[in-house]
Amino acid sequence: MIAIIDYNAGNVSSVQNALKRLGYESIITRDKDEILSADKVILPGVGEASTAMSYLKEYELDTFIKEIKQPFLGICLGMQLMCTSSEEGTTDCLGIFNARVKLFPPKEKVPHIGWNSLYKLKGGLFKNINAPEDVYFVHSFYAELCEETSAECNYIFSFSAALQKDNFYATQFHPEKSATVGEQILKNFLAL
Amino acid sequence: MLKKRIIPCLDIKDGRTVKGINFVDIQDAGDPIELAKKYVQQGADELVFLDITATIEKRVTLIELVKKIAQEINIPFTVGGGINSLEDAARLIKAGADKVSVNSSAVKNPKLIKEIADKFGSQCVVVAIDTKLIEKDWMVFVHGGRTITLLKTLDWVKEVERLGAGEVLLTSMNNDGTKSGFALDISFSVSNLINIPVIASGGAGSKEHFVDLFKNTNISAGLAASIFHYGELPIPKLKEYLIQQNIPIRK
Numbered sequence: 001m002i003a004i005i006d007y008n009a010g011n012v013s014s015v016q017n018a019l020k021r022l023g024y025e026s027i028i029t030r031d032k033d034e035i036l037s038a039d040k041v042i043l044p045g046v047g048e049a050s051t052a053m054s055y056l057k058e059y060e061l062d063t064f065i066k067e068i069k070q071p072f073l074g075i076c077l078g079m080q081l082m083c084t085s086s087e088e089g090t091t092d093c094l095g096i097f098n099a100r101v102k103l104f105p106p107k108e109k110v111p112h113i114g115w116n117s118l119y120k121l122k123g124g125l126f127k128n129i130n131a132p133e134d135v136y137f138v139h140s141f142y143a144e145l146c147e148e149t150s151a152e153c154n155y156i157f158s159f160s161a162a163l164q165k166d167n168f169y170a171t172q173f174h175p176e177k178s179a180t181v182g183e184q185i186l187k188n189f190l191a192l
Numbered sequence: 193m194l195k196k197r198i199i200p201c202l203d204i205k206d207g208r209t210v211k212g213i214n215f216v217d218i219q220d221a222g223d224p225i226e227l228a229k230k231y232v233q234q235g236a237d238e239l240v241f242l243d244i245t246a247t248i249e250k251r252v253t254l255i256e257l258v259k260k261i262a263q264e265i266n267i268p269f270t271v272g273g274g275i276n277s278l279e280d281a282a283r284l285i286k287a288g289a290d291k292v293s294v295n296s297s298a299v300k301n302p303k304l305i306k307e308i309a310d311k312f313g314s315q316c317v318v319v320a321i322d323t324k325l326i327e328k329d330w331m332v333f334v335h336g337g338r339t340i341t342l343l344k345t346l347d348w349v350k351e352v353e354r355l356g357a358g359e360v361l362l363t364s365m366n367n368d369g370t371k372s373g374f375a376l377d378i379s380f381s382v383s384n385l386i387n388i389p390v391i392a393s394g395g396a397g398s399k400e401h402f403v404d405l406f407k408n409t410n411i412s413a414g415l416a417a418s419i420f421h422y423g424e425l426p427i428p429k430l431k432e433y434l435i436q437q438n439i440p441i442r443k
Contacts, residue, residue, distance in 0.1 A: 115442040
């Protein structure tokens, strides 16, 4: 069973649909026992960072998430919440990854919407993926590069397209909306 | 590098695609799921479903269809047509639409853009604009292009950006249906004027038209319906040609 954390963020059902297409059952929950008994945990996300953080705190999931031992995947806003802080609503985040989240400067179109290439792939999430491979992004804020960067993308400059530390994995792009490449990345996560 | 997007548009009426298609291996040309899956397989970067159903009862059919699309399709898709309120938008997003597109309702009630953006994020809100050149000005039309408004397109796009739209879908009525190419002048002006992505629509008749669009403007995506539906220009062929022309395109 895969637990998808329910914290009022959008995009939850599209992750569930993607898992179902791959043959995996999942449950959308904020119940700590259900999360702890899941094989894998996913923190999805479409929404606003400071609001999302306040929900995580309200449901007492902020400290709880950091102690999860199963393979854990943050997607889009989910990834940004795993960083140290975000300029979106000026909020502290979970601090799992040592990267700050900042707003793209208006040198190019913002939000960064569409298919862009992944480079410098590292770790189990990108098994059988050959860079540069295009995946689907939609975001206005980005995580800066850091030691835990496991894939890079270039838009205006290089930023963290994926992060990994121990059992914590995260992608800025949407694997659930990235066609067959995204499915491979999800399969890799599910096989961890 | 961020790729230019190729987006087929499917017109939906009573849960079925309106225009037929002639893919040899599709059993049921009117089934939007079948057609959508075919486009995904061919390399479409996103899909747009435009509901042209008139009656409210039939909207239930649309919600069911959106749920099915969300289950079957692994690329982003937008649903538009008949979204008059935050509740209409919320139902479609909850059913699995990645984005909703608003047109006449946003002109009538611009706050709707902000309401949807505040609730679901700007990335969910596409503002569709039908525009036509009247003497020297590109004007905004509503009600499927039947009614002219007092809005100049260049003013309206600034306003929708300010209200929190994530993208603009710009259709030139002068070009739509002509297959003579996209409206490059207004596409150029709008895509340089605002800092959110702009999708151009109307007039695509050949692969060269997409080259002209992407080489001469700052447009992020090209949308078309009939040239894809009737198999005149298969997406793989179009993409291959655009790559040869050094346009950044997803393979």
